[in-house]
Amino acid sequence: MARIEDIARELNVSVSLVSKVLSGRMGSTRVSPRVAEAIRGRADALGYRKNVSAAGLATGRQHTIGVLMHALGVPGSGIAEAMLHGISREAAAHNQRVILQFFHEDNQMRSWIDEVDHTSVDGVMVCGGMHWDLLADYLALQQRRVPIVTLHDRQMHPSIGTVGCLQAGVGRMAAEHLIRCGCRRPAIIGSNYSQARGSLEVLREADLPCDPSRVFVARGYLWTTGEEAVAHFASEGVQYDGLIAHSDQQAAGAINALIRSGRRVPEDVKIIGVDNSAACDFAVVPLSSISQQERTQGLLGVRMLMSLIENPQQRPDPVWVEPVLHARRSSAAPA
């Protein structure tokens, strides 16, 4: 509960000087090292801690960023947590606190944003599902001088900073990998349009079958959709020697269904998922997967946001992280 004033009084120096020394912002002021040392020593001895509200009120900087996480990732994927780890660590490196709020509905998010301005956070980061309905709210927030960075796979607006991973690239990587492993007729569990498009492009370029019948359009990323896809392709008589899933859960569900129907993975069908979740390693057949580097996204997102906070006029180009392939046995070529 010691205040700057207490230190100043005890040391017979001005409050200004103590403030300047303790905040490290000396301006044009000069102090003898002796005095500076005395001030710091006294602060320590008194257990002085800066009152962040008072400092924030005076400077207008809160040293706080808001993180809004909109239901991200399939349960167990661990991607939301990875992103938060990246954000948390990088924010700490920039001496920023992180205010976290999870959301399930647009309206919760809208009312949170509506209450916020530059006196509560220095900037805002939005993670998870992209919601065009919220664009107007994001822009309104910017008007209130709160810079915003989204961690999405598309840039919603030129004035909104974005870090993400291009989904078409993920889809391309999956298809290229299966082809490299010897697949000639991969099928696709298509939950993500851009990923599916990327995969189909690669198949077309390689002169492999790529008609729409080879894509099972799923509504979601859960393991059940993987089972459904296997059943669907069977009932439609679609032949395939590879399966591109859009989540690891999906891929796991598909593996289970295939094994149950007597097919072998990877001998008969090679499979690859997305998320590189922990379960890839301990699946019956260790699962090949593609990581979108969520942790790195979080880190780069914070950097971009900090740079926007320093210089609000910028319109930074979107940053796209490269997906990373993790090949495991589910896609292994015959030995």
Add this chain to the structure above:
Amino acid sequence: MARIEDIARELNVSVSLVSKVLSGRMGSTRVSPRVAEAIRGRADALGYRKNVSAAGLATGRQHTIGVLMHALGVPGSGIAEAMLHGISREAAAHNQRVILQFFHEDNQMRSWIDEVDHTSVDGVMVCGGMHWDLLADYLALQQRRVPIVTLHDRQMHPSIGTVGCLQAGVGRMAAEHLIRCGCRRPAIIGSNYSQARGSLEVLREADLPCDPSRVFVARGYLWTTGEEAVAHFASEGVQYDGLIAHSDQQAAGAINALIRSGRRVPEDVKIIGVDNSAACDFAVVPLSSISQQERTQGLLGVRMLMSLIENPQQRPDPVWVEPVLHARRSSAAPA
């Protein structure tokens, strides 16, 4: 950027009155509904947002709680995220912001705590691994008038509020379940001492084999320890018809190893894990598991912390949530 003063001036009322109306704390003051309405209307029209730093400085309440998360849960378990969801939602219900920081080492945590006092957060919640080394820091934080609640499975100190799940109870539940499913000779993958003890108690009470040789002491909760346990019991010649694991990853690793060695789950060996993670549903053999209700823990933790913030003198009794059994095929009794 509108301030209370702007509203007051436009409406020709006092700043005090506007503050009282907008904060809803009228004290002994009375306003006509007409004036109150006018004030609120003007605030809306001007896009007024309370400056939380100024309010915090004046009242001493920050409407913010700090959440320190110390590497919690095996990757993919989803328990850290569940806990955060519970915390985030309940904090919002109490109109509190959540400041989140992840930690990997004691010292990071120590220095965070050391910088904090009641002018930056109203209270602190500690989740994840229990670190006795930090007890002194927690108590020092309390001295600085910051109440603290830990989400641990033991109470570290009578003055520290605690919400958790008693590990012996988890162990008991696992053993009781396997016995109910027909196991007469369960073995244990013992990563958690208290859980193992609980299971052994139940075995002893049921007059089933419970000598130490039936516990494989593992160092960690990853799937590899599950494989190691199966190999260990095989090489030691330990016979078992049930396997109690202390994480789902472990259980999954064990299932894989058992299947590879030609044993059937659940026919030859019944297995149960802990965490009730998403992967339980899409494992080759859907995995029975025990949930420690992390989401509920988070919720109750916030409630306890809020109550400590209102009334710092309390020494609330620890709250232990009941573990919840989720039976799946891996432990199914013969049909």
Add this chain to the structure above:
DNA sequence: CTGAAAGCGCTTACAG
């Protein structure tokens, strides 16, 4: 009952 005024603890432009 009402509102002017002091105060929360810091920062910094600027008078001396």
Add this chain to the structure above:
DNA sequence: CTGAAAGCGCTTACAG
């Protein structure tokens, strides 16, 4: 160069 003083925007005890 230095430090007194004003100011950040809110809250609330208390003088009238």
